[in-house]
Amino acid sequence: MNISPSQYAIIFACLLCTIMVNIGTCSYSQRDKQALLNFKQGIIDPADVLSSWSTQQDCCQWRGVKCDNITSRVTQLNLPCSTILPTYLDEEDKSLCLTGSIYLSLLLVELEFLTHLNLRNNDFLAIQLDSVHSQTCYNLSVANPSHHCVNSSSLRYLDLSYNDNLAINSLQWLSHMSSLEYLYLNDIDLHKESNWLQLVTMLPSLSELDMSGCQLKDLSPSIQYANFTSLRYLSLSANDFHSELPKWLFNISCGISGIKLYSSSLNGQLPKALLNLQHLQVLDLEDNNFSGLIPDWLGKFEHLRYLALDLNKFSGSIPTSLGNLSFLTNLLVGHNKLSGIVSARNFAKLSKLKELDIYSSPPLTFDFESHWVPPFQLKRLVLTFSNPNLPVWLYTQRSIEQLDIYESSFKANGKFWNFVSRMAQVYLKDNSIDVNMSNVLLNSTFIYLSSNDLKGCLPRLSSNVAFLDISNNSLSGTISPFLCDHRMLNGKSNLQYLDISLNHLSGGLTNCWKNWKSLVHVNLGSNNLKGKIPPSMGLLSNLTSLHLHENELDGEIPLSLQNCHSLLIFNVRENNLSGNIPNWIPHDAKALQIRSNSFSGNIPVQICEMSSLIILDIADNTISGHIPTCLNNITALVFNNISYNKLTFFFPIDDSRYYIFEDSLELVTKGQISDYGMNLHFVSLIDMSSNNLSGTIPLQMFSLIGLFSLNMSHNKLTGQIPYEIGNMKNLESLDFSANQFSSEIPQSLSNLSFLSSLNLSYNNLTGKIPSGTQLQGFSALSYIGNHDLCGPPLTKICLQDGKAKDTKPIDEDEDESTFFSWFYIGIGSGFGTGFLGVICAIFLNRKLRHTYFNFLYDLKDRLCAMVDIRMSSFQ
Ligand SMILES: *[C@@H]1O[C@H](CO)[C@@H](O)[C@H](O)[C@H]1NC(C)=O
Ligand SMILES: *[C@@H]1O[C@H](CO)[C@@H](O)[C@H](O)[C@H]1NC(C)=O
Ligand SMILES: *[C@@H]1O[C@H](CO)[C@@H](O)[C@H](O)[C@H]1NC(C)=O
Ligand SMILES: *[C@@H]1O[C@H](CO)[C@@H](O)[C@H](O)[C@H]1NC(C)=O
Ligand SMILES: *[C@@H]1O[C@H](CO)[C@@H](O)[C@H](O)[C@H]1NC(C)=O
Ligand SMILES: *[C@@H]1O[C@H](CO)[C@@H](O)[C@H](O)[C@H]1NC(C)=O
Ligand SMILES: *[C@@H]1O[C@H](CO)[C@@H](O)[C@H](O)[C@H]1NC(C)=O
Ligand SMILES: *[C@@H]1O[C@H](CO)[C@@H](O)[C@H](O)[C@H]1NC(C)=O
Ligand SMILES: *[C@@H]1O[C@H](CO)[C@@H](O)[C@H](O)[C@H]1NC(C)=O
Ligand SMILES: *[C@@H]1O[C@H](CO)[C@@H](O)[C@H](O)[C@H]1NC(C)=O
Numbered sequence: 001m002n003i004s005p006s007q008y009a010i011i012f013a014c015l016l017c018t019i020m021v022n023i024g025t026c027s028y029s030q031r032d033k034q035a036l037l038n039f040k041q042g043i044i045d046p047a048d049v050l051s052s053w054s055t056q057q058d059c060c061q062w063r064g065v066k067c068d069n070i071t072s073r074v075t076q077l078n079l080p081c082s083t084i085l086p087t088y089l090d091e092e093d094k095s096l097c098l099t100g101s102i103y104l105s106l107l108l109v110e111l112e113f114l115t116h117l118n119l120r121n122n123d124f125l126a127i128q129l130d131s132v133h134s135q136t137c138y139n140l141s142v143a144n145p146s147h148h149c150v151n152s153s154s155l156r157y158l159d160l161s162y163n164d165n166l167a168i169n170s171l172q173w174l175s176h177m178s179s180l181e182y183l184y185l186n187d188i189d190l191h192k193e194s195n196w197l198q199l200v201t202m203l204p205s206l207s208e209l210d211m212s213g214c215q216l217k218d219l220s221p222s223i224q225y226a227n228f229t230s231l232r233y234l235s236l237s238a239n240d241f242h243s244e245l246p247k248w249l250f251n252i253s254c255g256i257s258g259i260k261l262y263s264s265s266l267n268g269q270l271p272k273a274l275l276n277l278q279h280l281q282v283l284d285l286e287d288n289n290f291s292g293l294i295p296d297w298l299g300k301f302e303h304l305r306y307l308a309l310d311l312n313k314f315s316g317s318i319p320t321s322l323g324n325l326s327f328l329t330n331l332l333v334g335h336n337k338l339s340g341i342v343s344a345r346n347f348a349k350l351s352k353l354k355e356l357d358i359y360s361s362p363p364l365t366f367d368f369e370s371h372w373v374p375p376f377q378l379k380r381l382v383l384t385f386s387n388p389n390l391p392v393w394l395y396t397q398r399s400i401e402q403l404d405i406y407e408s409s410f411k412a413n414g415k416f417w418n419f420v421s422r423m424a425q426v427y428l429k430d431n432s433i434d435v436n437m438s439n440v441l442l443n444s445t446f447i448y449l450s451s452n453d454l455k456g457c458l459p460r461l462s463s464n465v466a467f468l469d470i471s472n473n474s475l476s477g478t479i480s481p482f483l484c485d486h487r488m489l490n491g492k493s494n495l496q497y498l499d500i501s502l503n504h505l506s507g508g509l510t511n512c513w514k515n516w517k518s519l520v521h522v523n524l525g526s527n528n529l530k531g532k533i534p535p536s537m538g539l540l541s542n543l544t545s546l547h548l549h550e551n552e553l554d555g556e557i558p559l560s561l562q563n564c565h566s567l568l569i570f571n572v573r574e575n576n577l578s579g580n581i582p583n584w585i586p587h588d589a590k591a592l593q594i595r596s597n598s599f600s601g602n603i604p605v606q607i608c609e610m611s612s613l614i615i616l617d618i619a620d621n622t623i624s625g626h627i628p629t630c631l632n633n634i635t636a637l638v639f640n641n642i643s644y645n646k647l648t649f650f651f652p653i654d655d656s657r658y659y660i661f662e663d664s665l666e667l668v669t670k671g672q673i674s675d676y677g678m679n680l681h682f683v684s685l686i687d688m689s690s691n692n693l694s695g696t697i698p699l700q701m702f703s704l705i706g707l708f709s710l711n712m713s714h715n716k717l718t719g720q721i722p723y724e725i726g727n728m729k730n731l732e733s734l735d736f737s738a739n740q741f742s743s744e745i746p747q748s749l750s751n752l753s754f755l756s757s758l759n760l761s762y763n764n765l766t767g768k769i770p771s772g773t774q775l776q777g778f779s780a781l782s783y784i785g786n787h788d789l790c791g792p793p794l795t796k797i798c799l800q801d802g803k804a805k806d807t808k809p810i811d812e813d814e815d816e817s818t819f820f821s822w823f824y825i826g827i828g829s830g831f832g833t834g835f836l837g838v839i840c841a842i843f844l845n846r847k848l849r850h851t852y853f854n855f856l857y858d859l860k861d862r863l864c865a866m867v868d869i870r871m872s873s874f875q
Contacts, residue, residue, distance in 0.1 A: 036077075046099070076115065094123040118159040124163045125166060157182040171200075183210070190214040190215060191215035200228075201228055208234075211239070216240070232253075235261075243266065245268065258281060260282065280303065285308060286332065287312070292315070294309060299325060301325065305328060305329050307328060312336050318342060320345040326352070329354045341365045342365070355380040356378055359382045364385065368392070381402070384406050384407050388409065406429065411434075422443075427446075430451045431452050435454060438459075443461075443465065448469050453474060455475065457476070457482070463493055473502075480508070509537070512536065520543060528552060533577075535558045546571065548575065552575065554577060570589060575596075576598060578598040580600070585606075595620050597620075602623070605628045615685050627698055631686075632701070667709075668711065669732070670709070689735065690714040715739050720742070726749060731752050734752070734757070736759070736763065740763060750774060768791040769790070
């Protein structure tokens with residue numbers, strides 16, 4: 001009987017394993033177990049995820065551990081953390097994830113057969129690479145001091161991604177992992193490792209590399225060649241390269257099938273050398289600064305499935321060659337500077353296309369025959385068009401889940417509303433849709449119809465609708481049919497977000513809120529609504545933002561609103577409301593804005609219990625009495641933790657995407673009215689101006705050192721401006737004008753280096769304006785109307801004894817009117833424009849959220865143009 005070599009091999013292997021089972025494994029697997037127990041020492045495990053890691057049990061039975069069936073040696077360690085989508089919180093909740101240190105050297109040296117290590121999405125804070133934690137490693141480094149402690153020839157898969165608080169200063173240890181095929185380091189701070197490219201190219205087996213969001217700065221654009229012989233997928237997105245596409249990219253292993261470099265500040269034109277990468281299936285260059293034409297030769301990537309060039313500065317037309325890419329499922333070229341004609345030729349062979357983004361401003365010209373039937377059935381379509389009618393072929397698309405039409409003007413008839421009612425998400429913001437909505441039934445989950453010319457009454461909603469923004473239109477009539485006729489709701493509404501602000505709605509607020517208990521955000525601002533706030537609003541127990549500003553509401557605020565336990569923002573600015581300042585606002589609230597009403601009485605001390613408050617705007621009422629001495633209990637104004645103050649709301653769309661929304665308020669700072677939207681959390685403000693407050697300002701107020709803007713003007717406040725004002729280092733705007741303060745200006749005021757708006761006019765201040773400081777940089781308007789104040793910038797010269805001497809008394813009387821007109825210009829400019837919050841919709845992959853937030857605020861404009869960061873299409 002012949003025994004083939006492979007049969008020999010099997011027999012040999014069996015013999016070997018018998019031997020190992022009998023003698024070797026026991027002690028070796030004991031060693032693995034000890035290594036894992038040592039690894040556990042470095043971990044803080046709040047949820048007791050590792051409770052099964054007990055000495056009694058076989059380590060192969062421990063959670064996350066996998067062993068080889070035959071040798072019982074540990075081969076895999078999988079301890080990713082799964083977090084749920086936050087809804088109204090700022091940060092993803094990782095309080096149940098593993099934290100502490102990863103003793104990487106221990107794992108990789110002691111667990112000789114470990115092939116797979118996955119610690120994704122935990123909250124580890126450090127990686128330990130030294131020899132102290134590994135006896136073997138220590139022994140080796142004693143013998144050979146140059147020995148590197150992370151030396152694993154078996155590891156093939158390493159995933160440390162989304163440990164967002166982890167920073168790694170050096171990746172040198174990677175170079176000793178000769179078998180590594182999969183490396184995921186997303187969202188780890190690697191900005192100190194400038195040599196990352198050289199180090200990863202030393203990994204001869206590397207097949208997938210993801211270093212997105214690692215704060216990398218250098219893409220080594222001039223390096224000619226990078227030795228990635230086995231690389232198939234490369235993602236370096238969401239870094240900060242500020243360079244052209246690097247030369248080495250075009251020479252990367254020719255088998256590469258996916259490249260993702262979105263949101264990485266890349267620029268220049270697309271070089272033809274890219275054609276070397278013939279097997280590309282995914283090319284994602286979204287959200288960079290690329291310019292030039294979209295090259296014709298992109299049509300030669302015959303395997304291409306996913307092409308994202310949107311949010312760049314490409315010009316010219318969409319090449320018709322792209323219409324040959326018969327495998328293409330996603331074609332995203334929107335938000336560039338494209339021009340020209342789009343016709344059937346652009347889509348000739350795109351039968352698999354599911355997602356198309358051809359948004360352009362100004363719009364592209366469509367030239368489709370009226371009977372053209374596209375070869376595709378889209379799921380998502382983003383477009384603008386200059387033609388007056390909707391393209392006829394749109395109605396052939398029966399699978400659209402998301403339709404975005406911008407900056408176009410078209411007739412939206414009954415057929416159109418029937419067509420969109422099947423879609424889950426409909427974005428028709430900033431079009432000129434001029435249609436009567438009275439008989440329209442909306443049925444989509446997310447509906448964005450703001451800034452159109454919609455007329456008639458409010459539309460009706462089905463129970464599917466969760467998000468409706470129909471603000472800034474010309475809708476009229478009362479809101480009661482909309483809220484009270486709930487026949488279409490089948491007993492249950494899912495509406496969470498309702499914005500009908502900036503319309504011409506009239507009548508009362510109705511008492512029908514019991515039908516809408518799921519509401520989280522309500523904005524009825526800038527309409528002509530009258531009457532009282534109905535008690536049934538108190539049934540909205542999930543409400544976090546209530547905006548009723550700029551209406552004609554009167555009466556007192558009903559006590560039932562104290563059942564809105566989740567309220568964070570309460571805005572009734574510019575109505576005729578009266579009574580006392582509500583003293584029941586939840587302690588977690590962040591903004592209380594009741595300015596320009598007829599509230600009276602004292603400031604309730606309960607205000608001080610609102611320790612998260614960052615906006616306290618009670619200006620322009622008839623509030624009297626003294627300022628409470630407990631304001632320093634509002635810790636948010638003492639510490640001013642900007643990221644904690646974020647007023648961000650997340651509306652989950654599906655498992656991986658959010659609709660993100662930043663609330664906004666109109667505030668008066670630096671003498672003018674501004675809308676604070678995306679940056680509301682940077683503003684911390686107290687505005688008590690234009691009331692009847694008396695007495696002195698309690699010293700406690702000056703310990704609110706997080707405060708950005710303080711306005712106490714136009715009251716009857718007396719006493720001194722204390723020396724302690726110099727502690728309020730974050731102050732940018734300070735207004736104490738038109739009171740009766742009667743001290744000297746403390747020298748410490750000049751410590752406020754951010755102060756850019758100061759008004760101390762019309763008090764009884766005395767003495768010399770501290771000289772040689774920035775306080776001279778303000779104009780005389782900041783100081784006029786204080787008879788005994790002297791020194792520059794005032795024209796009054798100080799005498800030796802500190803008393804003032806008038807030189808030009810006439811000037812100042814004249815200045816009084818100038819001053820008041822300056823003050824009221826500020827107020828006046830707010831009227832008419834009303835409340836137009838910066839509400840930016842962005843979808844983003846939750847995995848990139850953390851990174852994205854870091855530069856979210858720099859990219860305000862672009863984000864308002866709806867950024868859609870899609871999920872990994874590598875799978
Ligand atoms: C090892 O055992 C597991 C479960 O008993 C089994 O699913 C797996 O196929 C085995 N692997 C090998 C290589 O025999
Ligand atoms: C390290 O060296 C010490 C002393 O030489 C020895 O007792 C120990 O067994 C060694 N450890 C390993 C894991 O080789
Ligand atoms: C890695 O370990 C192997 C055996 O454990 C050894 O032969 C090799 O020299 C080590 N490499 C480095 C760079 O330390
Ligand atoms: C690239 O790496 C492979 C495998 O590690 C090696 O054989 C080859 O010589 C390298 N090429 C260059 C140009 O460095
Ligand atoms: C690719 O690498 C080779 C060296 O291996 C170099 O000569 C060539 O210029 C490179 N090509 C590009 C397009 O950078
Ligand atoms: C984008 O490129 C243009 C020139 O094409 C340059 O002026 C601009 O500064 C670049 N912007 C960024 C953010 O890099
Ligand atoms: C309303 O939406 C639901 C769920 O999205 C869908 O099943 C239904 O067909 C839609 N109704 C109409 C009239 O389009
Ligand atoms: C309020 O929010 C909670 C948590 O998100 C949710 O479970 C509950 O159903 C909501 N209540 C209503 C009335 O929608
Ligand atoms: C302010 O805080 C102090 C100390 O935490 C507490 O004793 C006091 O009752 C608080 N005052 C108010 C009005 O909340
Ligand atoms: C402030 O000055 C005015 C006159 O300029 C005077 O009538 C008033 O009594 C003074 N008030 C205080 C509190 O000193």
